[in-house]
Amino acid sequence: MKRKAKSQPNGQNGKSILKKRAKTVLSPEEIQKSFREGLFSKDTLQAYSSEYAASEPYKHAVISSLIDDSLLRSVRNEIRENVHFTPKETDIYKIHQSGDLANLDGLEDAALEQLPSLLRLRDALYSEPFRKYVAGITGSGDLSGRKTDMAINVYTPGCHLLCHDDVIGSRRVSYILYLTDPDTPWQPEWGGALRLFPTNTFEDETGGKTRTPSPDCSKVIPPAWNQLAFFAVQPGESFHDVEEVYHANTKEELEKNGGRIRMAISGWYHIPQMGEDGYIKGAEEKWGANSSLMQLQGNPDRYDFPQQQQVIVEVPSEPNGENGFEEADLDFLLKYMAPTYLTPDTLEQVCERFLELSSVTLDGLLSDKFSEKVRSYIEEQEASKLPGDSTEIEKTTAWRVAKPPHKHCFLYQQPSAENPSNDTAEMNPIQELLEVFLPSRQFRRWLELAADCHIEKYDFLARRFRKGSDYALATSHDWEPRLEISLGLTPTTGWSAEEDEAEGEDEIDEHENSENEGKLNTPKYDEKKKQKHAREMTEAKNSLENREEEQDDVGGHEVYMAGDDDSQNDDAAIYKTSSDPDDDNVLFTIPANWNKMSIVLRDSGVLKFVKYVSRNALGDRWDITGVFVVGDLGDGEDDGVEGGEDNSLENIVSLEDSEEEGFNGFPDSEDSESD
Missing domain, CATH: 2.60.120.620 (q2cbj1_9rhob like domain)
Structure with a gap:
């Protein structure tokens, strides 16, 4: 994600103050001194x-x-x-x-x-x-x-x-x-x-x-x-x-x-x-x-972990019952999902929104009862201190460590190699989501209806990004477009200014609505937060007090962005920003969140990363991600999908970063000016 900075003039009236000059050479005495x-x-x-x-x-x-x-x-x-x-x-x-x-x-x-x-x-x-x-x-x-x-x-x-x-x-x-x-x-x-x-x-x-x-x-x-x-x-x-x-x-x-x-x-x-x-x-x-x-x-x-564990769908799901599900299927889904998302009207809205934008975010996807079970488990896990050493974590917990660190670093769990049993008595809620609900025939059928596609393979991963430690750097894939889901399970607040404002507004409804109706959203970048950040950067130029307030971004957001043609020549230690104010390749950003599922059709070459989670975060970032190899996409009149590039992720409107003032907030230098 490239943050653009306001261009600064090099001289009066913005004219360049660069000129050719012979390079100075210090005398041996000057060098020694x-x-x-x-x-x-x-x-x-x-x-x-x-x-x-x-x-x-x-x-x-x-x-x-x-x-x-x-x-x-x-x-x-x-x-x-x-x-x-x-x-x-x-x-x-x-x-x-x-x-x-x-x-x-x-x-x-x-x-x-x-x-x-x-x-x-x-x-x-x-x-x-x-x-x-x-x-x-x-x-x-x-x-x-x-x-x-x-x-x-x-x-x-x-x-x-x-x-x-x-x-x-x-x-x-x-x-x-x-x-x-x-x-x-x-x-x-x-x-x-x-x-x-x-x-x-x-x-x-x-x-x-x-x-x-x-x-x-x-x-x-x-x-x-x-x-x-x-x-x-x-x-x-x-x-x-x-x-x-x-x-x-x-x-x-x-x-x-x-x-x-x-x-x-x-x-x-x-x-x-x-x-x-x-x-x-x-x-x-x-x-x-x-x-x-x-x-x-x-x-x-070969030595990257986690490795893919794609499961081939040998028996395609077929519509059953009046709405594509039999009564037993609905009973199973209702254990995990908010009832609203199982009604024909809502499912149709989800599909229409997805076909229009190739992405959709579903607020409150999990049922009240099961989401509280997940929340209690995660809060209990965060209260228990993890070992600091990766080897000890893998020896003493069910978590594995993503590696190598120049690509990513986070804790993860994958479904067990054996076919999971529907006996959930010995499972914690994360395992239950990872091994029972998400891989189920019923959820796959629901997702096929929501995205108007046919699932051929799938792969799931539970992730925990520890504050002050974890991240996933930008990667792309070189295959056909694929469906990706991300179920946010982060119970703590403070990840997004806009979300925090909305949380206060939704809190009453959440308590009043025991059925958890859920809300249908499209992912968008946090414009209010960027504007707030830009204002603070200006006010904090020489202020110690305000400079601390500007550092309110704790990371943990997942970003989709168009790949750069010259990215193979880039290096981590080269810090660059674009001089073109219209050049912004961020497609959209999803902050760490609680009980929201994003569904995205991701094209080949589109980059994705999870920003480093600052130690200043109030907790760790949790989610479960899924990747689906799908068929029957882009068949035009047959399935309602507008084929080719017109319905690709890259055609979501790019969102511009706000301009930011440069840093010049050293203590005791209030009267100084930048060159």
Whole structure:
């Protein structure tokens, strides 16, 4: 999901202030003075090299007090006073970021005069002595001084970056230089740590080897003022993330913590470019090809969990009785479903809405009695603390852990391999939904009537997204259009501002209506919440109090979006927003919810993800999803479905994100202006 930021003029009247300028070169004396005293001594270099060689889970190094303290304090002040940050958000990150610092040379003299220390820091980090210093520790080979690749990233409470390996293009070394508050030491319990993931190697029958990251990190590096963390970029190995910066309990605590603003300069050192020492013709192309090859070695999808468990419908369901169901079928469905959804009029409305938009959301699908049974069970489960380690979770509970983490991380259960019995005495309500109700002939027949289709195969999955931990990154499928359902079972509130407002309005009706009539909806993005968020971003520009209020999005929403043609070239650590205000590929978003079922016809190539669930959420996100391979879709007059693209998910009207102001809310800088 791409959050668009309001474009900011680079100069007066919006005119560009970029111009060509020869790149500055620091003298050897200036380079030495830019770093801490003694950094370049042989003993110090040898010590860091030894630490790097012995580090786990893959080779990395941490250098404390890298930069001359007075210089770095000056850099931080310049950033606070003069640099504008843009909020950026996708399935894998939420962050505020500056522009590319490689462009500093293009600024007008008046603008550049506001950032002399930042320019000096950039040139010192990419100077020949320091590049050789980093190359000597990592054994990476020569590094480019011409191709600078760095930006300033600000993580406020709720911001995060999920698991990825940084492999793209000509990158050789990744680094992070922390600019957290030097006078308020960062505490590990605030989050924001760089976390490194070990990998597992699997060998198949042919001797091919596949490496995948473990679901649990094994190295945690908390932020610290003037600390540099770096590692060589290694395809299929250098997996890492940035832990969420956690919200404070109160505004007073947040203020005492300096706002919990995790500011850092992040970037990469690249393979030498043409004309530089160490340049080898074709090396960059070979490096990229080898990186891609190493990532595809073996059969990586084989080690993804959960794996599909499609069940073939051997005996097609046939209409029975006056309304397609016999009395015994209705008795079975009434145990689980609200009566309204079994009446011919409502079922016809559901079908008409689905055929019109290829999607529909059914509010209050489960019966009152069974939904309360589910709610009690889930609340009881959330009251019991889960083990933190994935191995322990799988040993001590019925939950399995989705893996690998650069694709997804959540808890799941699948139907048992044996044919489920209708004896539900020993089942909990989640198992009963997963193994009895949803796979039943009766529910499949109801869904066929609701979507005017014929089900050939099905697969179900119960999911629990733990707050402060879980997500599912964007994936697509390459098969024919398929029917997908999602039954929201999240009992807690606070997932959507619009939902919370509606909840107060519906509460009386819910208690007065013992039959739970249910409501018919179409999924839509939360426009009120976006407008509220945009207003708060403007008001919070220099306000500590309001900045905490802007971080009200706890994630957990499921997003359908059109795929990008160039998505295969994207990387998690590249933060981009579109410059075209009309370019929004989000089709719709469904917040975590209670007792709602979404039915969607999903085309090939349409992406879907579940946004990372913040620790600030009031509970975990629960649902049961189903995928149905269907026939008899798009037959025009025969079944009422408008065939081809006209009835596809991609033709739902795209919903525009609101424009957001950039972040500039550092404490004690109310009079500062962004550049």
